[in-house]
Amino acid sequence: MKETSRDKLISAASRLFQLQGYHGTGLNHILKESGAPKGSLYYYFPDGKEQLAVESVQLTAEHVRARIERGLDQKKDAVEAIQGFIEEMANQYQNDRSQEGVPIAAVALETALFSEPIRTACQSGYEGFQEAFAEKLLQSGFEESRARELGIVINSMIEGAFLLSFTTGNNEPLLLAAKNIPALLK
Amino acid sequence: MKETSRDKLISAASRLFQLQGYHGTGLNHILKESGAPKGSLYYYFPDGKEQLAVESVQLTAEHVRARIERGLDQKKDAVEAIQGFIEEMANQYQNDRSQEGVPIAAVALETALFSEPIRTACQSGYEGFQEAFAEKLLQSGFEESRARELGIVINSMIEGAFLLSFTTGNNEPLLLAAKNIPALLK
DNA sequence: GTCTATAAGCGGATAGAC
DNA sequence: GTCTATCCGCTTATAGAC
Numbered sequence: 001m002k003e004t005s006r007d008k009l010i011s012a013a014s015r016l017f018q019l020q021g022y023h024g025t026g027l028n029h030i031l032k033e034s035g036a037p038k039g040s041l042y043y044y045f046p047d048g049k050e051q052l053a054v055e056s057v058q059l060t061a062e063h064v065r066a067r068i069e070r071g072l073d074q075k076k077d078a079v080e081a082i083q084g085f086i087e088e089m090a091n092q093y094q095n096d097r098s099q100e101g102v103p104i105a106a107v108a109l110e111t112a113l114f115s116e117p118i119r120t121a122c123q124s125g126y127e128g129f130q131e132a133f134a135e136k137l138l139q140s141g142f143e144e145s146r147a148r149e150l151g152i153v154i155n156s157m158i159e160g161a162f163l164l165s166f167t168t169g170n171n172e173p174l175l176l177a178a179k180n181i182p183a184l185l186k
Numbered sequence: 187m188k189e190t191s192r193d194k195l196i197s198a199a200s201r202l203f204q205l206q207g208y209h210g211t212g213l214n215h216i217l218k219e220s221g222a223p224k225g226s227l228y229y230y231f232p233d234g235k236e237q238l239a240v241e242s243v244q245l246t247a248e249h250v251r252a253r254i255e256r257g258l259d260q261k262k263d264a265v266e267a268i269q270g271f272i273e274e275m276a277n278q279y280q281n282d283r284s285q286e287g288v289p290i291a292a293v294a295l296e297t298a299l300f301s302e303p304i305r306t307a308c309q310s311g312y313e314g315f316q317e318a319f320a321e322k323l324l325q326s327g328f329e330e331s332r333a334r335e336l337g338i339v340i341n342s343m344i345e346g347a348f349l350l351s352f353t354t355g356n357n358e359p360l361l362l363a364a365k366n367i368p369a370l371l372k
Numbered sequence: 373g374t375c376t377a378t379a380a381g382c383g384g385a386t387a388g389a390c
Numbered sequence: 391g392t393c394t395a396t397c398c399g400c401t402t403a404t405a406g407a408c
Contacts, residue, residue, distance in 0.1 A: 005392085021296040023209035026383060039393050042385075049384065106295035108353040109288060110207040123354045152350070153343075153366050156359050160346025164338070167294040168309045173342050180339050184369055191374085212401060224403090225375050234403070 005036040006044040014056040021106035022053055022118070053111070054121045057104055061125030064103050068132040078140030082133065082154060083181045086161075090174035093165060102162045130155045137185075150185060157184070191222040192230040200242040207292035208239055208304070239297070240307045243290055247311030250289050254318040264326030268319065269367045272344060276360035279351060288348045316341045323371075336371060343370070 012034035016025040027049055031038055045051040071085035072078075093100065108122035134151030138144060161177035198220035202211040213235055217224055231237040257271035258264075279286065294308035320337030324330060347363035 019299060021207060021209060021292070023207060024296050024300075027385085028382080037393050038385095040391075043391065101299075102295055105349060106207070106292065109292035109295065109349065110210050112353050112355075113205060113287075114210075119353065119355075126350055126353065149362055150366075152359055153347075153362050156346035156350055156363055157339075157343050158346065159349050160342035160344065161339075163291060163295065163345050163349070164312055164342055167298050167305065167312065169298075169305075173338050176335055176339050177342055180336075180370060183372055184366060186369055186372070213403090214400075223375050226373075228403075229373065235401095 005034070005040040008034040009036050009041060009044065009052065010055055010059055013052050014060045017053060017056050017107050018060060018101040018103055020101075022049075022110045024106075027052075050115055050117060053107060053115075053118050057107060057118065057121040057125055060103050061121075061128055064125070065128040065132055068129060072132065072136045076140075078136045078142070079182055079185045081136060082185070083178050086158060086174060086178035086181065089158075089162075090165070090171040090178060093171050093174065100166075102159070102166050105159060105163060126155060126159075129158075153184065154181070157181075191220070191226040194220040195222050195227060195230065195238065196241055196245055199238050200246045203239060203242050203293050204246060204287040204289055206287075208235075208296045210292075213238075236301055236303060239293060239301075239304050243293060243304065243307040243311055246289050247307075247314055250311070251314040251318055254315060258318065258322045262326075264322045264328070265368055265371045267322060268340060268371070269364050272347075272360060272364035272367065275344075275348070276351070276357040276364060279348075279360065280357050286352075288345070288352050291345065291349060312341060312345075315344075339370065340367070343367075 009030065013025070013030045016030055016033060019025075027038075027041065030052070031041060041052070042048065045055070068085065071088055072081045075081040075084055104122050104125050107118060111118040112122070113119075130148070130151035132151075133154045134147045137147035137150055142150065157177050158174075161173040164173035165171050195216065199211070199216045202216055202219060205211075213224075213227065216238070217227060227238070228234065231241070254271065257274055258267045261267040261270055290308050290311050293304065294312075297304040298308070299305075316334070316337035318337075319340045320333045323333035323336055328336065343363050344360075347359040350359035351357050
């Protein structure tokens with residue numbers, strides 16, 4: 001179970017893109033961080049930085065979705081589960097703020113109008129998050145179309161609260177999002 | 187009432203930073219777009235790109251806040267006013283999506299951990315948006331602490347919905363945010 | 373105050389040895 | 391598959407003429 005240069009490149013890129021965005025992260029920085037040689041980068045990712053970004057976004061999105069699903073499994077009731085998940089995010093954010101960033105968001109905003117492959121990867125990622133929430137709501141008895149709608153609304157709320165918490169260095173927006181979830185799902 | 191080089195630089199920078207983010211926008215691009223000469227840039231903004239970004243964020247934030255206030259003045263009831271404002275944003279976004287971007291957000295995400303002056307400017311901007319919403323809620327009879335809380339929640343919701351709409355090229359997230367505002371303010 | 377020329381460095385990408 | 395050397399373009403920033 002060894003980690004290849006390819007894996008090391010993607011995971012380093014995922015971290016750095018999330019922290020500094022797409023244009024703010026140079027390939028040299030990714031190479032240094034990953035310990036991989038430049039030759040390997042273009043061997044594994046012939047389309048260069050853009051391809052690396054697409055795969056990084058996909059990896060990040062899978063991790064986040066898995067984390068959402070794990071979080072929502074903690075409680076049976078959907079409303080409590082979603083509320084608890086956001087609170088959990090708020091709490092763990094308080095600890096290692098500096099090492100995280102907002103998943104996908106920076107890359108999405110920077111590249112949406114200029115790289116269709118990256119934009120599509122971000123869109124798919126977001127759809128995955130929404131599905132995870134909708135799935136939980138379905139299981140809790142919400143009607144299908146309503147559950148899908150609320151998946152989008154909850155995702156909006158979390159992304160926005162995360163953006164504000166990250167920018168201000170204060171987890172209050174996330175805590176308030178959690179607090180107001182029950183009203184939204186009423 | 188002529189527009190100075192300084193004004194032209196800031197307004198060009200505001201547009202480009204919003205569309206492409208901080209690191210994705212070069213000074214040369216800003217200069218070309220504004221028509222100002224490079225000498226003027228460092229004459230008016232001795233601290234260079236960082237200072238230009240701070241002032242651009244401030245300008246953008248003022249415009250957005252003014253637009254929020256104008257939007258909220260359209261209806262007397264706070265709930266209807268906020269809902270209407272988000273719908274208005276969703277509709278106008280449908281038209282000229284490509285020329286806008288999400289105000290402040292890209293710059294905030296890219297620079298929060300690496301430039302304190304820019305981060306602070308973004309934070310102040312967001313606080314202004316929240317005040318505008320809270321003010322309207324106060325006038326509509328909401329209790330002070332509740333109004334301030336909801337200002338943050340509404341701002342989160344809008345920012346997140348805007349991010350998703352921009353990334354997916356579809357205004358559905360904004361429309362759903364508007365639709366679900368009444369439940370939130372219940 | 374305005375403009376040009378240029379410095380110094382980093383960006384992404386490639387060639388070619390091994 | 392791995393690594394180095396290198397190219398070219400664009401970046402921020404500065405110097406100095408006008």
